[in-house]
Amino acid sequence: MSPSRFAVVGSGWRAEYFFRIAATRPDRFEIPAVAVRREEEIERLSIEHGLDALIDSRRLDELELDFVVVATAPETNADVCEELVERGYAVLLETPAGIDDEQLDRMAKLASAGARVQVAEQYRYQPLLAARLAVIESGRLGPITSAHMSVAHGYHGMALLRAALGVGIDEYEIHTQVHESTITRGPGRDGPPTANELDPSTRTVALISFGDQLGIYDWSDDQYFSWIRSLRFAARGERGELDGYTARYLLDSGEPVEQSLRRWDTGLEGNLETPGHRGYLLGDDWVYRNPFPNDRFSDDEIAVATVLNHMAEYVATGEQFYSLADSVHDTRLAHRIRDFRG
Known part of the structure; x- marks a missing residue:
C-alpha cells in the first residue's frame, strides 16, 4: 500500500x-x-x-x-x-x-x-481518552446521562463532551460560572518555570443541557502543562459510571463489578521490546489498541497520526470522522462560554 x-x-x-x-x-x-x-x-x-x-x-x-x-x-x-x-x-x-x-x-x-x-480534532484519539470513550461505547454503563470533562479547553472540550454523551448537533442550554484565583507558576511550551511566582488562574465551569443529558465543562487555563492541576474525566450511565480510571457497573445478573483501566507500555522495567505504547485494558478486555505500537510517539502524536489515518480513509471512501459541521458546532458552543467570560 x-x-x-x-x-x-x-x-x-x-x-x-x-x-x-x-x-x-x-x-x-x-x-x-x-x-x-x-x-x-x-x-x-x-x-x-x-x-x-x-x-x-x-x-x-x-x-x-x-x-x-x-x-x-x-x-x-x-x-x-x-x-x-x-x-x-x-x-x-x-x-x-x-x-x-x-x-x-x-x-x-x-x-x-x-x-x-x-x-x-485529535483529543478523542489520545490513548487514554480513546479507551475511556470505548468503555462508554461498549454499553457497560448503559445509556449515558451525564459527563464531566476537565481535560481540554474550548472546542476540544465540547467535542469530547458530545462524544461522551453521544449527542449530535442538538439544541442546548448553557449556564456558566467563572472563578478567578492565583496559582504558582508552572511549565509551558518553553519548558519549566524560571521563577517561583504566582500567576492569575481562571477556572470556567459550564453546565450544558442537551435535552435530558447533562454535560459539565470544567477548565482552568493552566491545566495543560501544570504539575499541580490534574485532568478529570467522568461519565455516568443508567447501569454504571466511569470515574477517571475506574469503571463501576452492573452485570446483566445485577451483580456489581469494579475494574480499572490499565496502560500497557513496552520497553520499560527490564522489558527489551521496542519502547512504545500497546494500548489500554479494562480487566482482561483490550478496549484500546494503539495503531502505532512500535513508534516512539507521545500520546498526542499518536492522536494526530490516527487522524491522518482517518483522513486517508475519508479520501478513499468518504467516511467522515469529525466533520466541518461538527467542528463549527463545537466552536460555537465554546464561543458561547468564552463570551460569558468576557
Whole structure:
C-alpha cells in the first residue's frame, strides 16, 4: 500500500506534529511540499526536516496530492481552507474552524455545500481518552446521562463532551460560572518555570443541557502543562459510571463489578521490546489498541497520526470522522462560554 501524500500549509508548532509523524512513518505518510509565507522558513524546513517548502501555495497544483493539511494561524485557517476547497482539494483543517461568527458562518456554508473537509480534532484519539470513550461505547454503563470533562479547553472540550454523551448537533442550554484565583507558576511550551511566582488562574465551569443529558465543562487555563492541576474525566450511565480510571457497573445478573483501566507500555522495567505504547485494558478486555505500537510517539502524536489515518480513509471512501459541521458546532458552543467570560 502506497503512503498517503499530503502537503502542509503552515510551519508552526502544530504543523511540526505532521512533519515528525511523516518522518517516523514514511511507509504511511509522505509530505512532498510545505507552503509557507516567509523565505527564511524554506531553509529551516530543509535543514531540520528535509522538506521542500514553497512560498506560492499555488505551486501545490503541480503535485499529486491526496489531501492538504491546513495548519496556519487560527485567524487564517478559514481563509486558506476556502481557497483550497475552491481549487478542488480535500482538506484536513486544523482547529479552530473559525475565530468568530463571520468565519464560522462561511465554514458552515462550505459544509452545507458538501466540501471535502474534515477537522483535525485529535483529543478523542489520545490513548487514554480513546479507551475511556470505548468503555462508554461498549454499553457497560448503559445509556449515558451525564459527563464531566476537565481535560481540554474550548472546542476540544465540547467535542469530547458530545462524544461522551453521544449527542449530535442538538439544541442546548448553557449556564456558566467563572472563578478567578492565583496559582504558582508552572511549565509551558518553553519548558519549566524560571521563577517561583504566582500567576492569575481562571477556572470556567459550564453546565450544558442537551435535552435530558447533562454535560459539565470544567477548565482552568493552566491545566495543560501544570504539575499541580490534574485532568478529570467522568461519565455516568443508567447501569454504571466511569470515574477517571475506574469503571463501576452492573452485570446483566445485577451483580456489581469494579475494574480499572490499565496502560500497557513496552520497553520499560527490564522489558527489551521496542519502547512504545500497546494500548489500554479494562480487566482482561483490550478496549484500546494503539495503531502505532512500535513508534516512539507521545500520546498526542499518536492522536494526530490516527487522524491522518482517518483522513486517508475519508479520501478513499468518504467516511467522515469529525466533520466541518461538527467542528463549527463545537466552536460555537465554546464561543458561547468564552463570551460569558468576557
